């Protein structure tokens with residue numbers, strides 16, 4: 001795990017735990033033994049620590065986290081004990097950094113007396129995103145190098161810095177060109193002793209005069225922008241302790257704050273999220289069709305059809321990843337509007353210093369706008385982003401099938417429609433796939449990729465690879481109406497409309513959801529996505545299923561239906577874009593949502609007309625009803641084989657709907673509540689709301705709940721041996 005070798009008078013200890021040199025117990029023990037061996041060898045004058053493979057180190061081994069004591073223990077070998085050995089060593093220790101140097105890796109580097117790096121290295125403390133803090137004295141050491149304010153920003157945000165930035169801050173002593181090991185050994189040979197100030201615990205925190213002011217300002221920002229999260233607050237308090245307390249007391253405070261986080265439910269949720277995001281990207285159809293063996297088609301050029309809000313956002317995602325785009329609209333007026341939209345998104349990036357004006361101009365050079373669909377004949381992949389209408393999409397795909405070269409991948413940005421029905425209109429169903437982007441498409445990280453019965457493994461591999469290239473988190477699901485995202489979100493939002501029909505007002509529901517941790521309540525989300533869009537989807541579905549949907553509809557095939565949203569639509573309230581929807585806005589397109597008495601009247605009149613008696617509904621009931629309805633549908637998606645593991649559903653909610661990371665996702669949330677309890681409450685609601693079929697408990701959920709044991713989430717799929725689809 002840690003390989004020891006000698007180059008002249010320099011001991012080189014190579015961290016070797018692929019793929020990221022996570023500091024497992026074994027690696028830390030190896031590192032400790034290596035440093036001690038170097039100390040004991042009189043021929044050795046200095047020591048170099050270096051990473052094998054792509055990185056110096058990604059930090060503590062997160063898979064070992066449940067055993068908290070191992071990470072921090074003063075007994076046996078822990079990061080802290082090896083850190084002490086390194087710092088107190090009388091022979092100079094140099095950390096030679098490449099790739100990432102994160103978390104515990106950076107802590108090891110800060111215990112070292114000198115730090116070198118290659119230009120491309122990245123250094124940082126991402127612990128906050130795992131719900132913890134840099135608990136091997138990182139919160140006490142970094143401020144002693146960079147000062148309170150920079151340390152606070154780095155540790156609270158978790159964002160890494162580049163090597164040049166780290167050099168400027170003083171974290172690095174030098175950036176080296178050429179071979180890192182050669183340069184580090186050469187550098188180490190020039191060192192004889194360890195000066196007092198090279199042991200960071202001896203150094204005071206510089207530039208700390210305004211620490212109180214910075215602390216208060218940051219705390220206020222965290223409470224506003226990271227509402228509900230406890231890790232950023234503890235990170236901040238720990239960094240502040242470096243200023244307020246002597247080193248020996250500061251590390252004790254850090255330990256106390258670290259343990260508080262490590263034993264919290266939030267840390268469990270955030271660490272689960274880290275692994276579930278990675279698990280979700282690993283798709284598997286069969287032994288010969290999966291993420292490991294299936295080859296993709298390189299996407300060198302792409303086409304986007306439809307230059308509306310979605311199409312423009314999709315085009316920006318492709319363009320900013322260096323993929324030339326041919327953008328197609330039906331007429332020059334719509335095309336012009338799309339180009340302006342793309343320019344304004346890019347201009348926003350320039351304003352935020354995410355790109356320079358000249359980079360923006362270069363990006364626009366690879367955009368080819370056109371009104372001729374024939375121009376798409378030789379692109380590698382096309383994403384269609386036209387109206388959510390099956391017939392329209394079928395006509396378009398049929399046309400594309402005739403125009404495009406044989407191996408062009410044809411993607412539909414549908415959010416609900418069956419991919420097989422779209423694929424049927426082509427002679428190449430194996431090349432047809434869904435790429436469901438979330439609005440705004442250039443910002444939202446999720447890409448729900450949808451395969452049909454005929455989609456080939458090559459096509460799936462292509463969109464999964466492309467997703468990563470355009471910096472999205474991809475999840476692969478099987479086709480059905482609404483896929484996983486909208487199927488589960490539909491039950492969640494439908495239940496909340498029932499809650500409004502029974503007694504609460506939209507703003508009261510939204511407040512409860514936002515307190516639960518959702519970035520936006522469901523009614524604000526509806527306003528953002530467009531009341532007209534929701535109305536159109538409901539109408540389309542009604543037509544497809546052969547029934548007439550009006551504002552008087554109360555039941556559909558015996559199922560309860562709430563028409564309040566249709567009444568809001570009927571009142572011309574299409575959402576934020578028109579300045580009014582479930583809320584009143586400061587202006588059309590404005591962000592300030594205000595309660596509107598007119599909306600409350602629509603709701604109260606609706607209830608009066610139907611003779612409904614409104615009642616008080618508790619916070620617990622609201623959360624249970626929306627979450628358990630979504631969770632039950634999540635289990636049904638697993639039963640149907642639409643999703644293959646709960647991690648896919650959770651990743652979709654985390655990155656598509658902003659579900660609070662510290663709760664892990666709805667399925668993880670269910671595991672924390674306990675499936676027995678979730679199941680019993682679903683049965684309870686079924687008794688009370690027999691006209692709503694989403695309260696019929698999933699059989700898979702029932703099997704797990706009745707198994708009589710607390711089944712870990714990783715074993716849930718064992719209770720679903722034969723999903724309806726042939727996928728598993």
Ligand SMILES: CCC[C@H](O)CC(=O)SCCNC(=O)CCNC(=O)[C@H](O)C(C)(C)COP(=O)([O-])OP(=O)([O-])OC[C@H]1O[C@@H](n2cnc3c(N)ncnc32)[C@H](O)[C@@H]1OP(=O)([O-])[O-]
Nearest residue numbers: 020022058059060061062071102103104126134135136278
């Ligand atoms: C006492 C307290 C001490 C300290 O303060 C606490 C810490 O250090 S907390 C730690 C703070 N550090 C962090 O939070 C850093 C977290 N890691 C990262 O940011 C990215 O993984 C990294 C940038 C390293 C590589 O990105 P990439 O190239 O896109 O690749 P990828 O992301 O797909 O990862 C490849 C594989 O490596 C795995 N793995 C990675 N790191 C760890 C780990 N620490 N552990 C275990 N495993 C880890 C990862 O699961 C995946 O496994 P698999 O089975 O193949 O799915």
